[in-house]
Amino acid sequence: MASQQHDHAVGHEEGHHEGxxxxxxxxxxxxxxALTALEFFIALVLVHGGVIQKGLGxxxxxxxxxxLKAYYIVAYFMHLKFETFGFIITVSIVFLFIxxxxxxxxxxxxxMKGHFNPFPFWPNNS
Amino acid sequence: xxxxxxxxDEVKTGRWNGGRSxxxxxYGKIMMWFFLVSDAFTFxxxxxxxxxxxxxxxxxxxxxxxxxxxxxxxxxxxPLVFVGIMTFILIMSxxxxxxxxxxxxxxxxxxxxxxxxxxxxxGLMFVGCQALEWTHLHHQGFWWGSIxxxxxxxxxxxxxxYFSREISEVSALQFANLFFTITGxxxxxxxxxILLNIIILGxxxxxxxxxxxxxxxxEKVGLYWHFVDLVWVFVFxxxxxx
Numbered sequence: 001m002a003s004q005q006h007d008h009a010v011g012h013e014e015g016h017h018e019g020x021x022x023x024x025x026x027x028x029x030x031x032x033x034a035l036t037a038l039e040f041f042i043a044l045v046l047v048h049g050g051v052i053q054k055g056l057g058x059x060x061x062x063x064x065x066x067x068l069k070a071y072y073i074v075a076y077f078m079h080l081k082f083e084t085f086g087f088i089i090t091v092s093i094v095f096l097f098i099x100x101x102x103x104x105x106x107x108x109x110x111x112m113k114g115h116f117n118p119f120p121f122w123p124n125n126s
Numbered sequence: 127x128x129x130x131x132x133x134x135d136e137v138k139t140g141r142w143n144g145g146r147s148x149x150x151x152x153y154g155k156i157m158m159w160f161f162l163v164s165d166a167f168t169f170x171x172x173x174x175x176x177x178x179x180x181x182x183x184x185x186x187x188x189x190x191x192x193x194x195x196x197x198x199x200x201x202x203x204x205p206l207v208f209v210g211i212m213t214f215i216l217i218m219s220x221x222x223x224x225x226x227x228x229x230x231x232x233x234x235x236x237x238x239x240x241x242x243x244x245x246x247x248x249g250l251m252f253v254g255c256q257a258l259e260w261t262h263l264h265h266q267g268f269w270w271g272s273i274x275x276x277x278x279x280x281x282x283x284x285x286x287x288y289f290s291r292e293i294s295e296v297s298a299l300q301f302a303n304l305f306f307t308i309t310g311x312x313x314x315x316x317x318x319x320i321l322l323n324i325i326i327l328g329x330x331x332x333x334x335x336x337x338x339x340x341x342x343x344x345e346k347v348g349l350y351w352h353f354v355d356l357v358w359v360f361v362f363x364x365x366x367x368x
Contacts, residue, residue, distance in 0.1 A: 020228055029221045036213055043206055043367055048190070059368050066363040070356055077224045077352045079345075084141070087149040091159050098170045105174045109181030121185055121294035122282040 020076060028076045035069050158346045162353045165315075169357050172311065173364055176304045183297045188290040189366050192268075192301075197258040209366050212255045213358065219248025220355040223323075227348045230341025235330060238344060242327040245351065249320040256313050260306070270306050273298040305365060312361055315354050322347045 020028075039062060046052050075081035080088055141148045149156060180186050190205040197208065226241035267274030273295065276284050281295045288298065326347045335341045 019231060020224060022225065022228060025221060025224050025228060029217070032217050033214075036210075036217065039363075039367060040206060040210055043190075048205070062363050062367045066359055069359050073220065073352055073356045073359065077220055077355075078349055083151060084149055086141070087151055087156075087159075090149070091163050094163060095166075098167070098174075101170070102174055102177070105178040106181050109178035112178075112182035113184065121292045121297075122280075123292055 158349050172308045179300045185292040185294050186297050187288045187301045191288050215252050216355050216358050219245050223348045223351045227345050230344040246323045268302045319351050319354050
């Protein structure tokens with residue numbers, strides 16, 4: 001019973017400070033929808049239409065849009081923006097390791113491309 | 127001297143001075159967050175390996191050419207449309223979940239039930255779409271450890287429709303393995319999420335949270351559900367767009 005009361009208290013404390021109102025939820029939804037629509041616009045209209053070529057610039061744009069979407073989901077839908085600073089740091093700082101891991105593995109991949117590629121491949125004329 | 131003593135005796139009330147949770151988050155919710163962080167590591171490892179393989183190969187299948195069917199509508203010619211529908215479904219179900227959480231804050235049982243049902247339907251639709259896409263690729267010959275093959279025909283010819291640049295069997299094989307492993311692992315997470323949502327819906331209907339006085343459980347399962355959506359955002363970018 002005691003623990004239930006404790007849960008109750010904590011839950012309520014949280015409900016009091018800035019939460020997500022219905023209006024806010026739909027606004028974030030439209031941001032997400034707009035970002036996804038922008039990705040599709042780039043992929044279908046610009047790249048498929050031949051306006052721009054697939055390449056580093058396009059890929060970086062996709063990744064920035066993805067990270068933006070991820071921010072909106074984590075900050076607003078998962079409510080992380082409204083938690084205490086200590087908690088935000090606790091769950092997010094470990095992703096520094098992931099950034100390091102990405103740099104490490106992509107470097108490794110580039111190395112493998114230059115050194116282990118005995119497999120056959122054919123020019124594609126279609 | 128006397129001032130020093132009084133300073134020592136002073137009760138500290140800062141966030142980190144003990145006596146209460148510095149995070150001001152309920153225990154179960156913290157544990158859900160920590161689980162999600164570890165799960166994010168697993169997905170990151172998968173996606174980083176995908177990136178490594180892509181960087182390591184001189185050529186790679188063109189996603190626009192591999193994924194261009196809409197089940198029951200068109201067999202080819204519509205890149206990204208079907209996965210666009212799937213993405214929309216998952217974002218939509220994330221919104222209904224957050225609306226369920228919001229209704230839970232107001233202890234509005236009826237609204238929680240309604241939004242939870244909507245979320246479950248969204249999840250089932252997503253898994254259904256994924257099953258259709260897997261079936262389509264499987265019919266084409268893609269599976270774990272297998273790529274389209276025709277007897278007596280060079281892979282160069284069989285695989286040509288899936289590549290924009292040079293053709294490689296090894297790239298196609300790695301693509302197939304990683305596609306089914308990563309979307310499979312994600313689909314497994316969605317399925318578990320649907321199951322959790324159904325359990326939570328049952329508990330809501332049984333008035334468990336009403337008696338407990340708080341709908342915190344909806345919030346915890348909601349965190350998991352949003353995480354599944356979050357992972358899809360990344361899978362979508364790295365498998366279908368880049």
